[in-house]
Amino acid sequence: MKKKLGLASLTLVTASILAACGGGESAAKKDQQTLIVSTFGLEEDKMQEDVFKPFEEKYNVDIVLELGTSSERVTKLKSNPNSTVDVIELSQSNAADGAAADLFEKIDSTKVPNMDNLIDSAKELSADGSGPAYTLNSIGIIYNKEAAGMEIDEWEDLWDPSLKGKISIPDIASTFGPAMLHLASDYENVDITTDNGEAAFKGITKLAPNVVKTYSKSSDLANMFQSGEIVAAVVGDFAVPIISESNPNVEYIVPQSGTYANFNTINVNKNSKNKDLAYKYIDWRLSQEVQEKTAVSINEAPSNKEVVLDGETAKNKTYGEVAERTKKIDPLFVNENLKSWIDQWNRILNK
Structure with a gap:
């Protein structure tokens, strides 16, 4: 079961992680990094299967989740400059609020190759260094x-x-x-x-x-x-x-x-100690491989233009003709x- 953090307990995570790194672990476990992802609480089981678990296995990472609404999580981050959150997924307006408060790292697109594959409207959103959109x-x-x-x-x-x-x-x-x-x-x-x-x-x-x-x-x-x-x-x-x-x-x-319309975006906490890993997570979230899966499992419209949806998968999404009316x-x-x-x-x- 994925570790989850209540909004009030996130600041304790560093101590918990250190305490967990005792003797007797395998070399792989000892080398394992931890990435703290602040995200929405919807469809968590499907997110585990299609997004979090495969990323953990690919990069030998342990993902710890902070779950909650977009507004309460950005408010939490604003009130706690020592937050250990690494990456945060937010609605567009909350991301703009966080950017105005100087909470986020300016994204270096050269570290996120899949940003080159974003749809035009998502590219425009990230043109100033804002976190890229993973869904519309x-x-x-x-x-x-x-x-x-x-x-x-x-x-x-x-x-x-x-x-x-x-x-x-x-x-x-x-x-x-x-x-x-x-x-x-x-x-x-x-x-x-x-x-x-x-x-x-x-x-x-x-x-x-x-x-x-x-x-x-x-x-x-x-x-x-x-x-x-x-x-x-x-x-x-x-x-x-x-x-x-x-x-x-x-x-x-x-x-x-x-x-x-609303874009959901991913930003890197300016104070993150795991920025290289955070960039890998963003690139993973924008990848064709992941977005083809989440389009089906959690009804996310893709921001990666390489993803093409059939009629049934496109249903009830901001995609195609509906996207044109936004x-x-x-x-x-x-x-x-x-x-x-x-x-x-x-x-x-x-x-």
């Missing part, structure tokens, strides 16, 4: 058509009065919380960058009667659908298999009007306004 995801609507009593095919349908107390949306501090505000501003026919979200909160106020609960972890939606607590939700495509596997009556749609969110704009947005959001939805 976006939001759509997942719903139980029979329970909803209506067909949902556009974002504006979520505001329908018949859905009162029946939907869930991502919390503002989660990966796609800011995207939810962009959708609400679109509902009001206002570009959110022109008024810093004023119209968006008018839209959210109108939507509030329909929202029974906001969520921080998309895995929680499976239980909400199962219990009948909700009939529809806004969700990132990466979580669709988790929900649909336990709730076969739900379907996932991406409105023709478009969707909002709109970008400016993470710097989000981070400039996020504190104010969280305050307004909580007054409306988290009373």
Whole structure:
């Protein structure tokens, strides 16, 4: 079983590792390095099989995991300059927040050969030395058509009065919380960058009667659908298999009007003592070999352009025609306004 660290216990890992290196170990075990990876807690068993275990075997490494949401993990890193995290996987806006706080090593692309194989939009993201994107995801609507009593095919349908107390949306501090505000501003026919979200909160106020609960972890939606607590939700495509596997009556749609995208990126902690190994891990995560596997097992759309998906594998991913309909969110704009947005959001939805 992979070693995992709670967010509060990560600073103790160095002592634990040293204590574990006692006598009686094989030469290979003694030479084994440890890499601390901060990542999302989704589909951990499949991540073990397709990402972590093969990397450990290839490089004689012991991977120790720090699991949690993107926002709580970057906050943890910001508050602890002595963190022993080596690499951290984050959503785009949280990565921008960490970069602004000077937490990350500027990536030397010559040490990550697979960066040459990134899709153009991912290359643009890394042009300034930011950590490269290993996947692209976006939001759509997942719903139980029979329970909803209506067909949902556009974002504006979520505001329908018949859905009162029946939907869930991502919390503002989660990966796609800011995207939810962009959708609400679109509902009001206002570009959110022109008024810093004023119209968006008018839209959210109108939507509030329909929202029974906001969520921080998309895995929680499976239980909400199962219990009948909700009939529809806004969700990132990466979580669709988790929900649909336990709730076969739900379907996932991406409105023709478009969707909002997010890159998940990998950065190296500026204070990491294992930077060479961290670079190897990044290159591994970007490789065609790994991304072909994770596209199937954990529904990750590839950022490596050498990966070509068949129709079945491409389903429910930000790939092909869906990727062409994505709109970008400016993470710097989000981070400039996020504190104010969280305050307004909580007054409306988290009373």
